[in-house]
Amino acid sequence: MKQVKAIIDYSKISIWVILFLISAKTMAQINMSSDNYDTGYSYYQKGEYKKALSFFLMAANKNDKNSEWMLGVMYEHGYGVAMDYFKAFEWYHKASEHGQLDALCSLGDMYARGLGIDQDYTKAYEYISKSAKQGNKEAQWRLGELYDGGYGVKQDYSKALEWHTKAAEQGCAYSQGVIGYYYLYGYGTTQDFNKAYEWSVKGATQEDALSQCNLGDLYYLGNGIPKDFAKAYEWYIKSAEQGYPYAQSNVGYMYYHGEGVKKDNVKALEWFTKAADQGNANAMNNIGWYYYDGDGSKKNYKEAEIWFNKAIEKDPTMPQAYSNLAILYAKRDKDYIKALQYSDLALERLSNVIPKEQATIYGERAKIYVWQGNLTNAKEILKECLALNPNYLSEDEELAKMIPGHPNDNEIDNNIPTTNNIQKNVFAIIIGNEKYKNEVVVPYADNDAKVFCKYVEKTLGVPNEQIKYIENATYNDIRIATNWLIQAMKVCRGKGKAIVYYAGHGIPNESDMSAFLLPVDGIGNDPGSAYALNELYEKLGSVEAQSVTIFLDACFSGSKREEGMLTSARGVAIKTKSATPKGNIIVFSAAQGDETAYPYKDMQHGMFTYYLLKKLQDSKGEVTLGELGDYLIDEVGRESFVKNGKMQTPTVIVAPSLQNTWKNLKLK
Template identity: 25%
Template sequence: MASATNKYASMTDRQVCAWALDFHGDWKAELEIVKKEMKRRGTKCHFGSDYYQPAIDAWRSGQHAKALDYARKGAAEGDLDLIYVIGNLHWNDDSPFRKDEEGIKWYTINAEMGDRDGQYQLGLINEKGFRKQPKNYSEAFRLYTLAADQGHEKAHVQLAYLHYYGKGIPKNVAKAKEILLKAQDFNNQYAYSLLGWIYENDESDIGSALPLYTKAAELDDVWSMRRLARTYQYSKSHIDYEKAVFWNEKAMQKGNGIATNDLGDLYENGRGVKQDTQKAIELYMKAIEMGEDFGKISMGGLYERGEYVERDLEKARKWYQDALNSKLSDGHREQAKTFLARVEDAIAAEKLAARYKRDPNRHDVAVIIGNQNYKKYGRDIPDVAPAINDAKQIKSYFTDILGIDPENIIYVEDAKTADLIRIFGNHRSHKGDAYSWVREGKSNLYVYYAGHGAPGDAGDAYLVPTDASADNIEISGYSVAQLYGNLSKIKTRSTTVILESCFSGNSDAGSVITNASPVYMKAQNTDIPTNLNVITAGSANELASWTKDKQNGLFTHYYIKGMSGEADSAEYGNQDGVVSTHELQAYLDDTVTYFAKRHYKREQTVQITLSQ
């Protein structure tokens, strides 16, 4: 050891810094000797050789041998920058001199002799475990700290990541935020994105997160593009479909598959762009080609829902099964399992329902209303997530099982007050569209409503149009008593009213009534005229629950299944091919009532009242 130290004692600083060029032996042990010698001298290796730029120019032009020659000449003068370049030429994929152990050797020499670039690069290798190198978070933390102390901007950000995720050190979100707040001056995309995530995820402050994500996205950070797109596409508080389209397109251009899939969803539903089913399918397929297998789930959903293509449960089943056979995240795999089970259930139900299909009456009429999107009117009324899907499935039931001509169906999504008056009339006249469409004494009339209901001050029930005001339901709502009264004046063979709603003022989405607690708002049962059949999702003060996946109202889901034959099975009925009221009630008590209690710890009993 002493002789080795004496060997360097007679050398200049630059000669000592160049020690590794012609050294053969245990370079790690020799490096420690050199570090001690430099410490004894109180000097550091220098930067700025005249060979640096020629080496970089040669490297960028693909002349790697020439670049290595220049780098070694500069390193011979003790230039740490060119020692780092030697490391790059041995580490980078595009270099013919790539040899991982040599790259790490030169990075290590560079880092330990005080260069922040080598410290940062070696820190990354230890943190990420590149090229099958063992991960060492503690070593990464040490190296990042050395680089950060010398002002390396990216090293500050990586330190914040280690603090935030607790890798190599105890998790410390506050310390990570402190570092990132200072690092904003660096205009670093990763600093912006992680600080945005801390605001969103740890402090529930999406308002502070969005400007940071935007800054990061403008610096080409794809992850931040995705956070912006998903927020504008799916959040409850910051919906902006045009911005969602913009950022999904940006991320797609960077090769992001899930952004491509989400862009397909926007085209499928006409959000922020003109509705275009073919474009949606092209984007879903492109996402799959990009390796994003969630696109298969999206394709399955397209055929299962049958909104913009012909409903095809067999195709839906195939796509969901293909998704399960692919590489999915745990969450997406559970989704695919749930959707596949639902489709297989629906296929079985359709086969069963064929036995219960009624002979069509060409004069029958149906009114279907699905009120889902309340928030777009800014009236502080929460959305009813499954309402439109419920309405579409009821429409399929009415046409496929009851045999109602689609031309005889009044179908409205997100009905406003004016729509309800136009269809059902008002206190002055019952002669709305429902009256006009019915053939007196020949038509059976079916009315289905999915959406919010709420009580007035006196407890009387109201349907809630999408443009209603939460603080004056009695003025902006549509009275259920008015609905029943007007329908009772229409001369039909029979009139059946089906309400997927509750009138307590509360819902699975939250309270419909402002400045009051629904606990104290006691809704009253509305008197039902004797010539109406009325089926409601629950009694006056019960909540109308949703299925766990929020795809359907619990009542509508099981009402369709029950009326399609399940209620006539041996467990509930006599299997005579007809679902009786008694069988339906027994079935709904065993399904709706049970699952409302099991999933939500609440009471919900479907109410069936028949005409006399």
């Protein structure tokens, strides 16, 4: 074989050898810089900042972008080195040039806050958006904030929601809270309480203060979930203890009004002050009302005026402080012209608050008209108030007494007898189901339950913490409340009395003619989504109690309160069978068989509930159950025929064990 000599081009191979050697050296440097970064970051996490600094510097000198960013962090916050925004900016800039996304975001943040450089929101938007578009979570939520506030870009809540959603999907707790807030109040999207709850729960599980405050709002207002002041307080206090000023103000409000927690004016002022010290305008307004009202301290109109004005100075868009100043000028100075001018300023800002607050502002204007002697205008403005909150006058008893002949003017709601005898062994469940998800509303059911609750507390003497009051109860709410009542009776060891009140839809089971309570999330033609009366009687009849008295302002024929049938019913009234209660149960039902339980429109109540309340009022709660039964059958039957031209016959069904004694029993 012929040998062939290899011809080698040394000039080329020398270049490749050199490149290889350089590459190897570079990789070694990268590995070394990476090791230095890891070591530095380990010291950083331990709080040993000076050691961390030295390792970050070694790595940064070899262009390690993560170390460059961390050096910016340490100079910005003064960790292990004197705080120096200029050096922080320099290191962030170096890291960003090497493609470090957190550094890009940090640069934008420094421009947004004007740290070490002139504040420039346009530059902030430029850097933050560049980082966010490459998937950086921190930049995404900050970009959402820029769109939210209109900083460096046109304000756009939809865009803000879009970017917060990107961050939230990467686990950003704050963005989850923001999304919850947007859905709760309809910013950048359609209001959706279910989504507000879902996102807020996600954030709250990560201890996000905004998310916790959102959940407090949902429970306090009863939006999408049953109103529950105790749970609202539970979430507000978690948020407040993290320093969130809005929650601190709300905790103060709940202490001031004794909602979900025992009334304590000293604690109320403490929490208001904590929030006000952080610049919260709502808290400043609440402090003003604290001094105006004089509850918990001597009235101090001058101090109230100072705080109301502080609130306006802090947030000129907030209508409540203008309205409160209007009330102050009317009551203290009797300067009704000035008062109405401030009331006008409040009305101009109504869109900034929820309908309940809007109703309050209209209600306060009505008071000014009454003090001025203009009852005609007072009644007119009251219509606006009641359109926003039909139950307003049951909440503001002062105004209810000031305007005779108002739409809700009835002695039943406004003149509730009180007792000093506390009933330690009486417990109550009170449910008002007015607003259904799948069915028509039940007129006045909320007011029925709310006013009955007042009678149970004030007239019968049942402490507030022994009453489970639920507006718009779901299936689980009814189940949980029933179990709570059973446990309460067990604690009383045979000495307890239970009261159950329900106003809302009832439905029949066409297959066996049994009756069901319809939760607000139930469907009228689906008994599987409803709570069976037989189950209620079975559970409460099994407990040892002196008596269990049940009031049902509902019809179980498939009819609705204002005649006609439920949306999902067949259109034919069903005559249900009366279930026999067990144990020591007495059941008062608004109507029998296939009859309808009608409203009493003049009095803003169900017909049955109105006369139940009237008898409690007339007897100051001392009526026997026998007297109550006779009264309801006579009065409801007569008034229904007169007002509606239809029969409505209340019934009383008694467990066999009480057949000979029930008529002499009382509710307390």
